[in-house]
Amino acid sequence: MTLPIHEALPALKNALAAREAAVLVAPPGAGKTTAVPLVLLDESWAAGGKIVMLEPRRLAARAAAARMAQTLGESVGDTVGFRVRLQSKVSARTRIEVVTEGVFTRMILDDPGLDGVAAVIFDEFHERSLDADLGLALARDAQGLVREDLKLLVMSATLDGARISALLDDAPIVESQGRMFPVDTRYLGRDERQRLEERAVRAIERALVEETGSLLVFLPGQGEIRRTETLLRERLRRSDVDLAPLYGALDPAEQDRAVAPAGPGRRKVVLATSIAETSLTIEGVRVVVDCGLARVPRFDPASGLTRLETVRVSRAAADQRRGRAGRTEPGVCYRLWDEPETRALPAFARPEILEADLSRLALDLARWGARDASGLAFLDAPPSAAFSEARNLLNRLQALDGQGGLTAHGKALSDMPLAPRLAHMVVRAAASGQARRGAEIAAVLSEQGLGGRDVDLRHRLEGFGRDRSPRARDAHSLAERWARQAGRPSGAIELDDALMLAEAYPERVARARGKPGEYQLAGGRGVYLEPADALARETWLAVGELGGGEARDRVLLAAPLDETALRDAFADRLTAEDRLETGPGGKVRAKRLLKLGRLVVEERLIENPDPALIAGALMEQVRADGLSVLRLGDRAKALLDRVSFLREVDGDPWPDLSEAALVSRLDEWLEPLLFGRSSLSSLDEGALHDALKALVPWDLQRKMDELLPARFEAPTGSTFAIDYAAEGGPRVEVRVGELYGLSEHPSVAGGKVPLTLALLSPAQRPIQITKDLPGFWKGSWREVKVEMKGRYPRHVWPDDPANAAPTTRAKPRGT
Structure with missing residues (x-):
């Protein structure tokens, strides 16, 4: 059978005979996967050596090996074999090994010289998996250092050949034109009011009526496949149609049944994920139904979580899917979107190296002897933030030494084909x-x-x-x-099981909080379990798998964790944090917390805490709540008011004793008072006054007493507090009788500022506010005297108060 790729094979053979690398671009259905390795096996440079071909998926690797073995009339494991994660069929006679990309990474790390390998073929490289990018970079490095004779061939249906050619020192590009059979594309539109599964079922029902042959239906994930299968079983009234799910988690035997041709007189509907996008020919399939979506992993370095996101496919992927319909005869592709949307799709999917967790990449590079990726031929460099986070993780796992090389433990990790x-x-x-x-x-x-x-x-x-x-x-x-x-x-x-999980994911140790099923991870994020789940009653969990949204994730796999066992097993990874708490009456207590990340594993009171810690906590209270939490007392408040007034009147050199300034200087005046104390309420008012007064230099204290006395002395000898913070200036409240005989208005600040006098009746009620006492005596006193004499007849109300004797007493009865 002649395939489109056959026309390009002579040019490809010439390119590899002349150069160490080549790029083959061939559209879907050209036959490159099964034809090229068999043709190259007979080249002189391949004599005695193996050809290793990389496939992105296990199913594709097994299928490619089976198809080539069938072409040769042999069994898999003879000339052509395969090696994937859970299976292998190779023998001493095997000369073509089809392997998954991860298997090849293990091969080249174990044997950088690739002894006995003549060529490495990277099939479907346009998918740009992380392992494919790494495999090519390592193979290119090995080729330059120890294997100049090693041939490298990069094959793809949609690849930008010029970029990969430049990466391989301008390797020749060979192109194969044409798909085997034409495919008619029909757009069915996108009705967002309907669930995806309902739209898929309608398209399948239509295709079964309009077309012949079997169907391949592309859906984003297992959930959609199961729901679509359920709907079809309920609604299909045809006995000649077999339903076959196809996704990565299926048993290989079930996958093989899904890709096998339908029986005589029967049709098959294969419900598949992107696993069926490349390197597969399902006999009898001539109709593709494409929902246009795929589920891809996205790594978030900030949270350390890889999430599966449902995204629109690229134009390249849509073309690949469409190509599945034209493998063996003319076909039809139903697309569940409108035609103009195709132009809006990204040309290619973003390479996995730009989206993935790079911890395995960083470990493999360290084993290769590379501290970073800069010295290797990557088509796209790993993002620096994600690569740095990957190295940080390896350091936390004790896999790297101080120079960034592998420790003995890191070598043990690298030897295992695991994350x-x-x-x-x-x-x-x-x-x-x-x-x-x-x-x-x-x-x-x-x-x-x-x-x-x-x-x-x-x-x-x-x-x-x-x-x-x-x-x-x-x-x-x-x-x-x-x-x-x-x-x-x-x-x-x-x-135990939970501690093993915790070893893998220490930041996913979780502690219950709030409602049943609500947990906080050691890394700080909130997660949840369904409240009805038996694990939702556990205080501690070790979480192995999470899924969900960006704000909150659902626990998908976990084990109950014993707190004591956690404390013992993670003793060297727990951090101590001393925390101060304010209890009843404002008393500060010191606690020592043992923490795993953000989670408190143990807490206990510190019997004799460091006095400096307590003092610091008390000062933090003042910083947070202001001076109002201190019992300053009237003397201290008056002192602050006097200094503030002088600073306003005279400016420098009076110190700034505003609240903001005092809070910024707590260590000067408050901290010495706090040693040995556990609460602010125990501070003495007098001590606070003296501490604040000490902030005023001695010479200014004397000057302040001269300029701004704390109290006003009346002619009777009584003294009254002066309120320097009063609106309108310094103010004193005094009974009017104690001012008799005072002919001049009292003032402060060296006579610059008159006192505001609030004159009170014998009952301490205000009768006049004045800044001009002589004017008051001469003016409105006469009316005030009449009113006061009527109310308080036993008190003295002189006609000339400026020259009368001051008094604090009423007249004796009967006078």
């Missing part, structure tokens, strides 16, 4: 004699759906243990291999 957190968990579990259990937890965390969907890790592990499916058996075998890799027991403290 650094999970590798750290398994190695720590092995040290405590729990390697197998730790490896099983790692399997459940890294393989979606393994062991069921229960939130409780214990139940998930029980389900994993009971599962006898091929996928579960492969996962058990993989866990055994990880457990052997992780090392031997070293007498470390024994870890």
Whole structure:
């Protein structure tokens, strides 16, 4: 069978014969995935060597190997084999190995020279996975350092060939034109009032009526697939249609059934995620229904969480999906949006290296001997913030030394084909004699759906243990291999399931707060469980998986955590914080908190706290609430008023004793009074007055007493407090009889400022306010005297008060 790619093969062979690298751009359906490795196997430079081809997904790797083996009339594992995470079929005779991108990363890290490998083919490179970018960078580095003869071929259906060519020293670009069969595109519009599943079902029903053949339906995730399948089973009245879900978490046997052709006289509707977007030919499929959405991981360095977001696909991805309909005959693609929207789609999806958690990348680069990514050929450099956060995580996991190289523990993590957190968990579990259990937890965390969907890790592990499916058996075998890799027991403290989770995700240790099911993580974020969940009654949880929104996440996997066990196992990672609290009566108590991140694990009273800490806390109260929390007393307040008045009248050199100034100088005048005290209420008014007065230099104190006496002495010898803060100037309240005989108005500030006299009746009620006492005696006194004499006949009311004798008493009765 002649494929479109065949026309480009001579040029490709010439390019690789002349150069060490080439770029092949071929549209969907050209046949590059299965034709190119077989053709290159016969090239002279490949004699005696293997060709390793990278695929973005396990299903695609298995399918490509099966198709090539079928072409050769052999079984998988003979000339053509595959290696993916949970499966492998290779033999000593295998010369073409189809591997997932992550497997290749392990291969080249273990053997930088790629001994026995003649060429590495990066298929579907346009998907720009993190592992593909890293694999190409490492292969290019190895090619330049130790393997000049290694051939590199980058293949894609939609790649910008010029950029990758420049990355490979202007490698030649070979293009294959044309899809095998034409595909008619029909736009069905987007009705936002309907759920996605309802719109998908309507399109499927229409396609089954309008077209022949099987259907491939692209949906964003498992949830949409399950709901669409349920709707179809309820509504389809056809007995000749088989429904087949297809997504990454399915057992490989179920995936293989999904991509197998429909039986004679039957049609198939394959409900798939992006797993079916590339490198797959499903026999009999000539209709594609595309919802235009995909679920992609997005890493947030601020929270340390990777979230799955539903996004619009790129134009390149939409073209890839459309191409699935024209693989074996002319096809049709139904798009669940309007045609103008296609032009608004991004040309390509953002490369994963710009969105992902880079901790594994940073660990792999450290193992490669690179402190950062600057010396390697990355098509897009890792973002500095995310890469820095990744290095910080590796430091917290004790995987890096002071120079940024791998520690012994970091080497152990790098040897394991797991995310650094999970590798750290398994190695720590092995040290405590729990390697197998730790490896099983790692399997459940890294393989979606393994062991069921229960939130409780214990139940998930029980389900994993009971599962006898091929996928579960492969996962058990993989866990055994990880457990052997992780090392031997070293007498470390024994870890239970929850503590192992906490080792992987210490910032996800959670403590209950508020309503049932509400928790706070050690990292500070709020998370929740459904209140009806049995785990919602636990005080402490170790959380392994989260999902949800940006503000608050839902706990998807967790285990109950014992507080004492947490304190013992994390003793070296708990931080101590001394905190002061104000109790009844304003008394300050000191507590010592042991914390894991933001969470308090233990708190206790400090019996003999540092006096300086208590003094500092008391001063903080004053800074927060102002001088009103101090019992300053009348003398202290009067002192402040006098200094403030003099500063207003004379300016310098009078000190600023405003509230803001005093609060800024608490350490000068207040702190010495606080040592040995536990509350502000215990401070003596006199001591506060004296401390404030000490802020006024001695010579100014004397001058202040001369210029602004604290009290006014009346002709009777009685003294009265002067209110220097009164509106309108210094003011004194005095009974009018005590001022008889005073012919001049009293003043302060060296005669510059007249006192405001509030003249009172014998009953202490105001009768006149004046700043001109002589004028009062000569003027309105006559009317006041008449009124007062009528009210208070036993008191003296002279006609000439300026020359009368002052008095504090009433006349004797009968006079």
